[in-house]
Amino acid sequence: MSTAILTGQPVPGSSIEGDLRSLGFDVRVAVDAADAERLVAEAPCEQRIALVDARFVGHVHALRLGLTDPRFPLAAVPGAVTAQPDGRVTLTRALARENSTGGGTALAVDSLPDRIVTALADDGAEVYRPELGSLVAAVPADPQARNEARQAVADVDDEAVRLKSAVKSRDGFFTTHFISPYSRYLARWCARRGLTPNQVTTASLITALIAAACAATGTRGGFIAAGVLLIASFVLDCTDGQLARYSLQYSTLGAWLDATFDRAKEYAYYAGLALGAARGGDDVWALALGAMILQTCRHVVDFSFNEANHDATANTSPTAALSDKLDSVGWTVWVRRMIVLPIGERWAMIAVLTAATTPRITFYALLIGCAFAATYTTAGRVLRSLTRKAQRTDRAAQALADLADNGPLAGLLARVARAPLGAPFPVALAGTAVLAVALFSGVTWAPVAGAFVYAVAAGQALYRPLKGALDWLVPPLFRAAEYGTVLILAAKADVNGALPAAFGLVAAVAYHHYDTVYRIRGNAGAPPAWLVRAIGGHEGRTLLVTVLAALLTASQFTVALTVLAVAVALLVLVESIRFWVSAGAPAVHDEGEPA
Numbered sequence: 001m002s003t004a005i006l007t008g009q010p011v012p013g014s015s016i017e018g019d020l021r022s023l024g025f026d027v028r029v030a031v032d033a034a035d036a037e038r039l040v041a042e043a044p045c046e047q048r049i050a051l052v053d054a055r056f057v058g059h060v061h062a063l064r065l066g067l068t069d070p071r072f073p074l075a076a077v078p079g080a081v082t083a084q085p086d087g088r089v090t091l092t093r094a095l096a097r098e099n100s101t102g103g104g105t106a107l108a109v110d111s112l113p114d115r116i117v118t119a120l121a122d123d124g125a126e127v128y129r130p131e132l133g134s135l136v137a138a139v140p141a142d143p144q145a146r147n148e149a150r151q152a153v154a155d156v157d158d159e160a161v162r163l164k165s166a167v168k169s170r171d172g173f174f175t176t177h178f179i180s181p182y183s184r185y186l187a188r189w190c191a192r193r194g195l196t197p198n199q200v201t202t203a204s205l206i207t208a209l210i211a212a213a214c215a216a217t218g219t220r221g222g223f224i225a226a227g228v229l230l231i232a233s234f235v236l237d238c239t240d241g242q243l244a245r246y247s248l249q250y251s252t253l254g255a256w257l258d259a260t261f262d263r264a265k266e267y268a269y270y271a272g273l274a275l276g277a278a279r280g281g282d283d284v285w286a287l288a289l290g291a292m293i294l295q296t297c298r299h300v301v302d303f304s305f306n307e308a309n310h311d312a313t314a315n316t317s318p319t320a321a322l323s324d325k326l327d328s329v330g331w332t333v334w335v336r337r338m339i340v341l342p343i344g345e346r347w348a349m350i351a352v353l354t355a356a357t358t359p360r361i362t363f364y365a366l367l368i369g370c371a372f373a374a375t376y377t378t379a380g381r382v383l384r385s386l387t388r389k390a391q392r393t394d395r396a397a398q399a400l401a402d403l404a405d406n407g408p409l410a411g412l413l414a415r416v417a418r419a420p421l422g423a424p425f426p427v428a429l430a431g432t433a434v435l436a437v438a439l440f441s442g443v444t445w446a447p448v449a450g451a452f453v454y455a456v457a458a459g460q461a462l463y464r465p466l467k468g469a470l471d472w473l474v475p476p477l478f479r480a481a482e483y484g485t486v487l488i489l490a491a492k493a494d495v496n497g498a499l500p501a502a503f504g505l506v507a508a509v510a511y512h513h514y515d516t517v518y519r520i521r522g523n524a525g526a527p528p529a530w531l532v533r534a535i536g537g538h539e540g541r542t543l544l545v546t547v548l549a550a551l552l553t554a555s556q557f558t559v560a561l562t563v564l565a566v567a568v569a570l571l572v573l574v575e576s577i578r579f580w581v582s583a584g585a586p587a588v589h590d591e592g593e594p595a
Contacts, residue, residue: 001026002048004067005039007112010054011146019060023068025050033099033112040092049091050082051113057149058137059158064248065130066137071250072128074120079139081113081120081127094119111139135161163188166246173334175344179238186235187242197244201257204236208265212272215354218279226272227355233265234347252522256580259518260511262343267292267507269350270363274500277359285499286491287363289506293483294367296510298374300403300476303517305381307399308392308472341373385469397465402516402526403475406462407537414459424461425470425477431457432481435542439488447489447546454481455539479513482538486545490561495554498561505565509541512572519579531575535568 004025006016017027030036036051043049050067056079066077073087083091094116120127136153140146166187167180190200211229214222240258244250274288338345349369353362421427431454438450461474483506490502512535516526526532536544541564548560 002050002068003028003039003043004050004052005030005036006052006054007033007036008054014054014056016052016054016056019063020050020052020067022060023064025067029054033095036112037092037095037099040088040095045088046085048082048084049088050080051091051095051116053079053111053113053139055111055139055146056080056137057140057146057153059135059153059156059161061158061162062132062135062137065132065135069128069130069248069250074125075128075130076113076117077130077132077137079111079113079137081117087125090120090123090125091116094123094125110141114139133161133165162246166242168241172342172344173338174348175238175342178348179235179344180242183235183238184242184246187239187246190239190243191247195243196254197240197249198251198254198257200236200240200243201254201261204233204240205261205265207236208233209268212269215269215272215359216275216279218276222276223359224355226269226276227351227353230269230347230351230354234344237262237265237343253581256518260514263510263514266295266343266347267510271500271503273354273359273362274503280358282358282360283499284360284363285503286487287360287367289487289490289499289503291363291366291370292503292506292510293480293487294370294374296483296506296513297476297479298370298377299517300479300513301374301378301381301473303520304400304403304472304475305385307403307520308396308466309388309390311393311396339373340377341369346370382470382473385472388469390469392467394465397467397471398525399520400466400472400475401462402520403513404458404462404466404478405475405513405516405532405538406458407535407540408533409455409540409543410459410462410537412459413456414463417456417460417463420463421457421460423468423471424464424466424474425468427457428461428474428477431455431461432477435481435485439485445550447485448543448550451485451539451543451546455543458537458539478538482509482542485542486561489545489549489557493549493554493557495558498554498558501558501561501565505561505568508565508569508572509535509538511576512568515572515576524579527572527575527579531571534571541568 002025004020004027006020006027006029010029020027028039030039040049040051048067052063052067056063058077058079062077063080066075066080067082069075070084073084074090075082081091098112098115098119117127134156135158136149136156138145138149140149163184166184167176171180207229211226211233214229215226216222237258240254244254270288270291274285277284341349346366346369350362350366353365422430434457435447435450435454438446438453441447458478466472466474486502486506487499490498512527512531519525519527535541544564545561549557552560
């Protein structure tokens with residue numbers, strides 16, 4: 001249990017003690033600042049501690065936002081400050097200094113918690129202050145101010161604000177208008193029954209897997225059931241995040257599960273559609289794999305661009321200014337959000353087409369829609385990059401290098417060459433182009449030679465820091481090259497099982513690349529070097545697949561792809577699960593753009 005220490009003169013009739021207990025705090029009362037310091041020292045080190053002014057007036061949800069959010073070591077609202085175990089030392093030091101100086105850092109501030117917040121700021125400590133909006137949190141100085149504050153509390157519906165804030169501030173059109181109006185109430189229903197976001201996330205995954213199984217039946221009834229269940233899975237997918245925000249049940253594991261399961265659900269559904277089509281005599285595995293590759297490369301474009309620019313200095317451009325201007329007009333905001341085909345619009349389209357048409361038509365529509373969205377977003381980001389006068393940081397360059405996923409072969413070839421052949425992006429583009437030409441040449445060993453040139457280009461591309469205007473395109477190029485190689489060679493094998501095996505291999509490698517993204521977002525860096533070496537890096541896997549295709553028969557190549565897919569999946573899954581369930585895993589926030 002957490003401990004809350006009330007400071008200052010108690011106010012008759014105040015509900016603050018009951019409010020704190022309803023939030024899970026064990027309430028103690030300090031007679032003065034020295035007593036508060038003693039109570040803080042006596043509280044178990046593994047507990048959250050909060051200092052709250054006894055005169056506090058405000059909404060319970062304001063206290064919940066300020067005192068119970070697990071993502072921040074230190075947080076505060078007017079009249080209250082809290083510290084988790086990793087922030088206790090900082091809070092205790094500030095409290096001790098306040099007592100020793102008699103509150104000298106902020107003599108005009110009468111509230112002890114507010115003086116502590118000022119002292120923490122003076123120390124350079126990062127204190128999270130939630131946006132309260134219309135919620136009230138105040139320490140009235142006199143009876144009249146107290147009455148006014150109480151009236152302000154009565155004028156605002158605490159629960160309505162809480163429900164509204166459970167929904168992401170930025171979401172797609174379909175999610176905003178067709179899911180969130182009722183999923184927020186489902187989130188509240190789950191909260192009142194003690195369900196956790198992780199349980200809802202798991203239910204969403206199970207529902208999507210059942211939808212994929214229904215699609216795999218290949219019957220019209222199965223396709224209709226699959227479409228309905230896919231929408232139900234998406235409703236639960238929205239609900240888990242809304243439940244986390246409604247009840248502030250954020251967790252490292254939960255953020256990872258939510259992000260990972262989204263990809264697992266979508267790609268498992270692609271596989272289910274391909275299996276269902278095969279039952280009807282239509283082989284669409286190449287389309288399913290192409291859809292997964294296109295969607296993954298789109299995400300890598302998003303991730304790379306954001307990592308390259310989020311901490312860049314002088315980060316402005318006329319293109320960005322025009323985009324901001326368009327976002328100030330209501331209807332253009334929704335059009336622009338729909339054009340990029342975010343997860344809500346995408347899953348709705350897939351569900352409707354699955355129920356009403358065939359898997360082939362569904363994949364054609366998905367490929368066309370995602371290709372248009374990818375062209376739109378990538379072109380806009382290229383224009384921004386070319387017109388933006390930005391200086392990228394070493395941290396951004398390292399993030400791009402981690403996303404590139406170069407293995408030991410590229411590193412060795414770069415050391416042998418000892419001199420860069422050119423700027424990173426042109427070198428990566430040239431290597432990718434040579435590989436593409438070799439794959440379509442029709443000569444048996446040409447892909448192997450192309451893959452070797454590609455490996456050399458990969459090493460050269462990362463010889464210098466990725467700080468150029470378009471260097472953020474290097475990781476997406478590598479993803480397209482590796483995944484495309486597997487797709488083309490499996491299609492050329494022209495034997496049953498080759499494309500499903502290729503689908504499994506790309507899915508396993510894509511999981512590794514998504515996992516890298518989530519670690520970087522959490523400021524944990526790339527996966528360990530031993531894992532990258534063990535699975536070869538993108539250039540090593542590309543070269544290996546081309547060699548296997550040249551050496552083996554079509555049937556043997558299919559077996560080799562299957563074995564490689566299983567080996568990569570086992571390695572990356574075991575390491576990923578070990579990392580994300582460990583105490584050292586970072587907290588990842590879920591408030592970014594819809595995927």
